[in-house]
Each structure stands twice: as structure tokens, then as C-alpha cells.
Amino acid sequence: MSMPKPSPKPSSRKPSPRTPSRKPLIYGAGVVVAAALFGYVSYRATAPESAASGSSSVVAGVTADPDEGVYPELAALARRDAGDKLALGRTDAPVVLIEYADFKCGYCGKFARDTEPALVKEYVDTGTLRIEWRNFPIFGAESEAAARASWAAGQQDRFWEFHRAAYAEGAKEKGFGKARLKALARQAGVPDLDRFVRDTDGTAAAAAVSKDQEQGYGIGATSTPSFLVNGRPIAGAQPAETFTRAIEQAAATAKNLGHAGQDPKGPAAPASPEGSAK
Numbered sequence: 333m334s335m336p337k338p339s340p341k342p343s344s345r346k347p348s349p350r351t352p353s354r355k356p357l358i359y360g361a362g363v364v365v366a367a368a369l370f371g372y373v374s375y376r377a378t379a380p381e382s383a384a385s386g387s388s389s390v391v392a393g394v395t396a397d398p399d400e401g402v403y404p405e406l407a408a409l410a411r412r413d414a415g416d417k418l419a420l421g422r423t424d425a426p427v428v429l430i431e432y433a434d435f436k437c438g439y440c441g442k443f444a445r446d447t448e449p450a451l452v453k454e455y456v457d458t459g460t461l462r463i464e465w466r467n468f469p470i471f472g473a474e475s476e477a478a479a480r481a482s483w484a485a486g487q488q489d490r491f492w493e494f495h496r497a498a499y500a501e502g503a504k505e506k507g508f509g510k511a512r513l514k515a516l517a518r519q520a521g522v523p524d525l526d527r528f529v530r531d532t533d534g535t536a537a538a539a540a541v542s543k544d545q546e547q548g549y550g551i552g553a554t555s556t557p558s559f560l561v562n563g564r565p566i567a568g569a570q571p572a573e574t575f576t577r578a579i580e581q582a583a584a585t586a587k588n589l590g591h592a593g594q595d596p597k598g599p600a601a602p603a604s605p606e607g608s609a610k
Contacts, residue, residue, distance in 0.1 A: 394564070394574055398581035406551060407563030411464060417486035420452065421462035426586035427579050429461060430560040432468035432548040435478035435498045435508065437556040439569040444499040447572045451579070460583050465491070466544040468556055477532070478508040479541045484531035485522050493520035562586070 395401070410428035413419070429451075433440040448463075455461035467482065469475035478498060485494035497503065497519045506512055510529075517528045531537055548558065551565075559566040559575075562582035566574060 394577040394581065398585050401564050403563045406560050409547065409560065416464065417489065418465040418491050419462060420492060421456040422459050423462065425459055425462040427461045427562050427582040428464060430464045430466060432466045432553050432556060432558040434469050434471055434475050434556045436471040436475045436504050440557045441499040441504060443557050443569040444495065447575065450572060451575060455579055461579055466548060467541045468545055468548040468553065469541065470556060474508040476541065477513060480537040481513040481517065481532045483537045483540050484528050485517055485520055487531055488522050488524060488528065490520045490522045
């Protein structure tokens with residue numbers, strides 16, 4: 333019997349005139365279907381209550397069937413790269429949560445403050461979960477600047493500290509101008525601020541952000557935050573129970589399959605020393 337599904341919380345909508353091409357990425361027929369679903373999930377998660385109330389189903393929920401709504405092509409987007417500066421947790425963790433988010437997104441901040449720390453403590457620190465961040469700036473120039481700055485902080489192993497500072501209560505209201513980004517980097521403990529500024533403005537940062545952004549558009553993400561949990565799309569800052577259920581089901585499925593997630597690129601990477609303090 334299916335469990336009752338939680339009502340979705342609104343997520344932040346997209347429309348930035350500075351976003352790159354939304355040309356779909358070709359991952360296979362399954363991703364075409366998943367992209368359409370993800371777009372609908374994003375719409376339902378952001379639709380006005382009156383528009384969303386016409387159906388009893390909540391597409392962002394996680395059903396009792398662990399295979400429902402899971403797309404192998406989307407699961408394959410997990411990089412499991414030991415050198416990924418914007419990831420947290422073991423590269424061979426059985427479950428990978430990919431998060432597409434924007435630092436100017438209020439609901440992304442809510443997830444970062446209210447939900448993610450508990451997931452880190454319960455699942456990342458115990459080796460079950462890996463979190464891979466994808467910069468998905470959709471609110472204009474400051475969003476893109478913050479995304480590049482987060483990447484630059486990551487080059488000095490301070491991405492998650494920058495993430496925490498940028499998503500602190502009231503942080504986004506102060507904006508993400510150049511001086512503010514440098515102040516956040518200083519708060520995050522970035523050791524070489526001159527390098528941080530150069531990296532933020534460099535072509536490598538722009539290319540890395542664009543790569544993540546194009547991937548998000550290619551799988552049909554239309555709002556932030558958007559997530560994949562071993563190939564299961566979840567849109568919006570859903571209740572913690574939605575993520576817990578998805579992670580538990582994905583972990584059980586991986587265990588039943590013998591967990592073929594061993595990283596071919598090298599040894600497992602430990603969780604960030606920051607751990608659940610993020």
C-alpha cells in the first residue's frame with residue numbers, strides 16, 4: 333500500500349535572461365521521459381496552491397515502490413570523482429544525491445539550513461550518502477557571480493564553508509557583489525583571497541558553472557532546488573521525510589544489487605571535516 337505523500341513546498345522559479353542554451357542533453361530515451369517528468373515536478377512544486385490542488389497526487393513524493401520514478405540514465409550523472417571539490421562524502425557511497433541550486437534561492441537556503449545537516453550526519457558521515465553539488469544559477473548576474481565564487485572557494489578546499497556562509501540566515505539579502513563575495517570567502521576561511529578573486533573571474537570558473545547549468549537544463553530542471561537521488565528526481569525544498577525515504581530506498585536497492593558503486597577512479601574520499609556542521 334502506498335504511503336501518504338507530503339505536500340511539496342514551493343521552490344524558486346527560474347527565469348534568468350542570462351542563462352545558457354537549454355538544448356536538451358542526449359542521454360537516451362529514458363532521460364527524455366525523465367526531463368518531461370522533472371519539468372512537471374518543478375511546475376507542481378512551484379504552482380499556485382489553487383492550480384496544484386486539483387489532483388490528489390503529489391509528484392514530488394516518494395512512493396512505497398523503490399523503483400518507481402527512478403531513471404538509470406539520471407543515476408549515471410553521478411560523477412563519483414575523488415577530486416570533485418564540490419562534493420561531500422565517500423566516492424563509493426551506495427547513494428548519490430545531486431543538488432542543482434542557486435545561492436540566491438531562498439528555498440535552497442532553507443534546505444541547506446534545515447534539512448541537509450541532518451542528512452549529512454545520518455547518511456554522509458556513516459558512508460551511505462554522497463552529496464554532489466551542481467551550480468544552477470537562474471536569478472541573473474549575482475547568481476552567476478556567487479556560483480563562480482563558490483567554485484573558486486572550492487579550489488582552495490573551502491566550498492562547503494563558503495556554502496554555509498552564503499546560505500546563512502539573511503545572507504542572500506546582502507547581495508553577492510564583488511566585495512560581499514570576498515567577505516564571504518574570508519568568512520569561509522579561504523586562505524588566498526587574491527587567488528580567490530582571480531579564480532572567480534577566470535574562464536575555468538565560468539566553464540565549470542556552465543557545465544553544471546547545461547546539465548540541469550538538459551534533464552528538465554526548471555526551478556531550484558532540484559535533486560536526483562540515485563536517478564530519482566525530486567523538486568523543491570521538500571520535507572526531510574521525502575529525502576530520508578528516497579535515500580533509504582536507494583540504499584536498500586543498492587544493497588540488493590550488491591552495490592556496484594565502487595569508484596573506478598580511485599579510493600573512497602572521506603566526508604568533509606566540516607561534517608554535519610555545514
